[in-house]
Amino acid sequence: MRTSVGQPVRLVDYRVPDFLIDEVDLDVSLDRTATRVVSTLIIRPNPAASDGAALTLDGDELTLVSAHLDGAPLDPEAFQATPAQFVLPNPPRGRFTLTIETRLDPASNTKLMGLYRSGSAYCTQCEAEGFRRITYFLDRPDVLSTYRVRIEADREEAPVLLGNGNLEGKGEAETAGRHWALWTDPHKKPCYLFALVAGDLAHISDAFVTASGRKVDLAIFTEHGREERARYAMEALKRAMAWDEKAYGREYDLDVFNIVAVSDFNMGAMENKGLNVFNDKYVLASQETATDDDYANIEGVIAHEYFHNWTGNRITCRDWFQLCLKEGLTVFRDQEFSADMRSRPVKRISEVRGLRAAQFPEDAGPLAHNVRPEVYSEISNFYTATVYQKGAEVVRMLKRLVGDEAFRAGMDAYFHRYDGQAATVEQFVGCFAEVSGRDLDRFMRWYRQAGTPKVTVRTAHDPAARTYRLEIAQSLAPTPGQPTKLPATMPLALGLVDPEGGDLPLVSADASEAELASGVFVLDDAERVIVFRDVARRPALSFLRGFSAPVTVDDDLTEQDLAVLSRHDPDHFNRWQALQSLVTRVLLRGVKAIRAGRAPERNAALVAAFGALIDDARAGRIDPAFAALSLALPTEADIAREIGENVDPDAIYAARKSLRGALGRKHGDALADLHDWLADARPFSPDAESAGRRALRNIALALYADGNIIDGLARAHRQLRDADNMTERFGALTQIVLKPSSAREHTSDAFSRRYAMEPLILDKWFALQAHIPERETLDRVRGLMSHRAFSMSNPNRVRALIGGFTGNHTQFNRPDGEGYAFLEEIVVGLDPTNPQVAARLLTAMRSWRSLEEIRRGHAEAMLRRIAVLPSLSPDVRDIVTRSLG
Ligand code: ARG
Ligand code: ZN
Numbered sequence: 001m002r003t004s005v006g007q008p009v010r011l012v013d014y015r016v017p018d019f020l021i022d023e024v025d026l027d028v029s030l031d032r033t034a035t036r037v038v039s040t041l042i043i044r045p046n047p048a049a050s051d052g053a054a055l056t057l058d059g060d061e062l063t064l065v066s067a068h069l070d071g072a073p074l075d076p077e078a079f080q081a082t083p084a085q086f087v088l089p090n091p092p093r094g095r096f097t098l099t100i101e102t103r104l105d106p107a108s109n110t111k112l113m114g115l116y117r118s119g120s121a122y123c124t125q126c127e128a129e130g131f132r133r134i135t136y137f138l139d140r141p142d143v144l145s146t147y148r149v150r151i152e153a154d155r156e157e158a159p160v161l162l163g164n165g166n167l168e169g170k171g172e173a174e175t176a177g178r179h180w181a182l183w184t185d186p187h188k189k190p191c192y193l194f195a196l197v198a199g200d201l202a203h204i205s206d207a208f209v210t211a212s213g214r215k216v217d218l219a220i221f222t223e224h225g226r227e228e229r230a231r232y233a234m235e236a237l238k239r240a241m242a243w244d245e246k247a248y249g250r251e252y253d254l255d256v257f258n259i260v261a262v263s264d265f266n267m268g269a270m271e272n273k274g275l276n277v278f279n280d281k282y283v284l285a286s287q288e289t290a291t292d293d294d295y296a297n298i299e300g301v302i303a304h305e306y307f308h309n310w311t312g313n314r315i316t317c318r319d320w321f322q323l324c325l326k327e328g329l330t331v332f333r334d335q336e337f338s339a340d341m342r343s344r345p346v347k348r349i350s351e352v353r354g355l356r357a358a359q360f361p362e363d364a365g366p367l368a369h370n371v372r373p374e375v376y377s378e379i380s381n382f383y384t385a386t387v388y389q390k391g392a393e394v395v396r397m398l399k400r401l402v403g404d405e406a407f408r409a410g411m412d413a414y415f416h417r418y419d420g421q422a423a424t425v426e427q428f429v430g431c432f433a434e435v436s437g438r439d440l441d442r443f444m445r446w447y448r449q450a451g452t453p454k455v456t457v458r459t460a461h462d463p464a465a466r467t468y469r470l471e472i473a474q475s476l477a478p479t480p481g482q483p484t485k486l487p488a489t490m491p492l493a494l495g496l497v498d499p500e501g502g503d504l505p506l507v508s509a510d511a512s513e514a515e516l517a518s519g520v521f522v523l524d525d526a527e528r529v530i531v532f533r534d535v536a537r538r539p540a541l542s543f544l545r546g547f548s549a550p551v552t553v554d555d556d557l558t559e560q561d562l563a564v565l566s567r568h569d570p571d572h573f574n575r576w577q578a579l580q581s582l583v584t585r586v587l588l589r590g591v592k593a594i595r596a597g598r599a600p601e602r603n604a605a606l607v608a609a610f611g612a613l614i615d616d617a618r619a620g621r622i623d624p625a626f627a628a629l630s631l632a633l634p635t636e637a638d639i640a641r642e643i644g645e646n647v648d649p650d651a652i653y654a655a656r657k658s659l660r661g662a663l664g665r666k667h668g669d670a671l672a673d674l675h676d677w678l679a680d681a682r683p684f685s686p687d688a689e690s691a692g693r694r695a696l697r698n699i700a701l702a703l704y705a706d707g708n709i710i711d712g713l714a715r716a717h718r719q720l721r722d723a724d725n726m727t728e729r730f731g732a733l734t735q736i737v738l739k740p741s742s743a744r745e746h747t748s749d750a751f752s753r754r755y756a757m758e759p760l761i762l763d764k765w766f767a768l769q770a771h772i773p774e775r776e777t778l779d780r781v782r783g784l785m786s787h788r789a790f791s792m793s794n795p796n797r798v799r800a801l802i803g804g805f806t807g808n809h810t811q812f813n814r815p816d817g818e819g820y821a822f823l824e825e826i827v828v829g830l831d832p833t834n835p836q837v838a839a840r841l842l843t844a845m846r847s848w849r850s851l852e853e854i855r856r857g858h859a860e861a862m863l864r865r866i867a868v869l870p871s872l873s874p875d876v877r878d879i880v881t882r883s884l885g
Helices: 227-248 292-307 320-341 344-364 385-402 404-418 425-436 513-518 559-568 572-595 604-618 624-631 636-643 649-666 668-677 688-707 709-722 726-738 744-754 759-770 777-784 795-806 818-830 835-845 853-867 874-884
Strands: 019-029 035-045 055-058 063-069 080-082 085-088 096-104 114-118 121-125 145-154 160-163 166-172 178-189 196-199 202-209 215-222 256-262 275-279 454-462 467-475 490-497 520-523 527-532 540-543 552-554
Touching: 063 085, 121 256, 121 275, 145 160, 145 196, 160 178, 196 275, 202 227, 215 227, 227 256, 227 292, 227 320, 227 404, 256 292, 275 292, 292 320, 292 688, 292 726, 320 344, 320 385, 320 425, 344 385, 344 572, 344 624, 344 636, 385 404, 385 425, 385 490, 404 425, 454 540, 467 490, 467 520, 490 559, 513 520, 520 527, 540 559, 559 572, 559 604, 572 604, 572 624, 572 636, 572 649, 604 624, 604 649, 604 668, 624 688, 636 649, 649 668, 649 688, 668 688, 668 709, 688 709, 688 726, 709 726, 726 744, 726 759, 744 759, 759 777, 759 795, 777 795, 777 818, 795 818, 795 835, 818 835, 818 853, 835 853, 835 874, 853 874
Parallel strands: 019 145, 215 256, 256 275, 454 552
Antiparallel strands: 019 035, 035 096, 055 085, 063 096, 080 085, 114 121, 121 196, 145 178, 160 196, 166 178, 202 215, 454 467, 467 527, 490 520, 490 540
């Protein structure tokens, strides 16, 4: 095990590899505890490197059996092998063949990196540095090879043998009861895209014909008995394949595309060439088992991994610093796909909610890092919201800046120029600079500066001169290692909304024709002033429409402006944002009042805005999904982020609870009516429209129950009983479990018994229990760790229960520090077996400095206790060190 942190890796130190590996021939003979891997590599010195270097291959916990050079056994003097390295000090000058045999124990691979067992199957995860746990290799993404892989296994144990690329042949092995399959992948790829799967799996199949007429056989493999639940994923896959042809002109490039769902997986899914491996929660769905969010996530993740075939596989990353080149871009692509499949504004609102919940706190705390980092000690810790979600926002801005046409032309240029290569962010952005003629140097700062910029906007209306003046400024606070920051180019979409609603025409001498026509203004510098003309009456400024840049906004809008925008803004994102801003202001004052020992205010304007929204929803005047998002109050974490420092989670909870109660009581009748009206008699369908109605029904129930606890719970019990789908059933259960009542335990237990054989449903149930905002929850969570369905070795269970608890704002942040002590226990206990998941759990501490003094003290003490432990994994060591830094 690599127990010490190696030297940090730095972007400035990048050197091309000294050797290239043109061909890889793998012979893998699978066995639970003694798998044999014979790897034959065709290697040559890299003409682009200086010659004479030793050949150093990476390894990780490897056991060498034998080594041959050009067919002859290697003299033990001629090489050195440790579990972490294979060194040939004097390799041949030209092309040579190196054959290395290693022995692996997949059954005891608990890290779920390299070759491991999930259930009764063998599977692999190689990104980022897992291939070196299978065989010694140049484990870096700029070494691209063709692969030929023979997989042998016991026929009964593993009738299904899958590899990358196309199936070349199969047959009986020499050893009785064993069989083999030979897979070849004609496309050169880095080793992180290698995969194999073997096991007794069921599957469903389908086919897709590409635009140029290639017939692709599609299959999704699952545990026996679950295969029908992959139907939705299969349909999503075909939609994604068609969309990539239409939106980007990208076709699939092999004859087969296989997806395997496994239940033990560290992350979401993996884009291995022609053989995607998925966490089963992003594949399996049925009316009975999946919520609408599950369906949406499956559609998004299936598309994401499929889209990687071009953005990631055909064009890969030169080094891991460029991770956002494939991840940010591919998230952007999957977001656009989902927006086209569903409601675009609703999708945008969900994205921004997700970005603010996961990425903003990262950017505001000690773990802040660039979208394209410049140093890392453990790359697994950089599969972050910053690289993924902010990375996607950066691509979205790029598109806004250059326009739709130039964006497509830039993408075409990128695919054309770098196909088959390992590229950099500079090369990617360079394509857009070239096709658009735009200077993108200052735009590159989005990749090179951490932190969320703050955009300040001040407005002044002059009725006599009929002018409306905007003063816009951007600033960025220091982040770890970056004391000074520079302004970055950002697109600011805006409009001036008339008091009666509707946009005023934009007339100004301070902006280009294109800006005035599109409403997208470019901020290149620290400041910009725009004076609009012919503005007779003071408008409400609709700023940062569609969330056109990933920034926070400091504006001077009045609550009256926000009320107008929340009803009339033609931009739906900002219509939603206006109400959220209004609620946030009221909640921030509420928190202050509570901390000062006063009662929070009653805000009539806000109550009226919610009333109008409920009426609009009931009358069918607004999209139900949009209404559902609007009725959802900012979360406790949202409010904590707005407060920023000296945060008291209990005061936030109290203020939010008081407002929820007031809204639920004031609008009780209307909410009950809405809830009844949304009961759907039609047969279930997971489409976006139906999902929107269910989302609205659940939020109507929640708000109603917040203000009318007894009747609300009665309604929840009726909904639970009558529901024919998991979204409504779980929405009802949520109210019953989160609110204290005598029926709570009984109902909750009945639910868990009903789904005793459904781990993915029990995950929701674990997470729900962990979210109860009561002092007893920590003990409840401890108790649930002994539930028969819980296991510390399954990442989904751990994330549901423990990760769920860290998202319980009041209970994880208990003033006595017991929540942190519990996390410490879990992280330290899990670290030796699964460091990746342990490290990820510990990132729950990322906002510790913003807490009030007492909690901050407990949090820091907890991190310091972990930091002094002698044998931490590099993963946890890295997170704890940076968290304290
Ligand atoms: N490339 C995968 C994706 O599509 C993520 C894999 C990361 N896994 C890991 N163990 N680091 O997002
Ligand atoms: Zn990805």
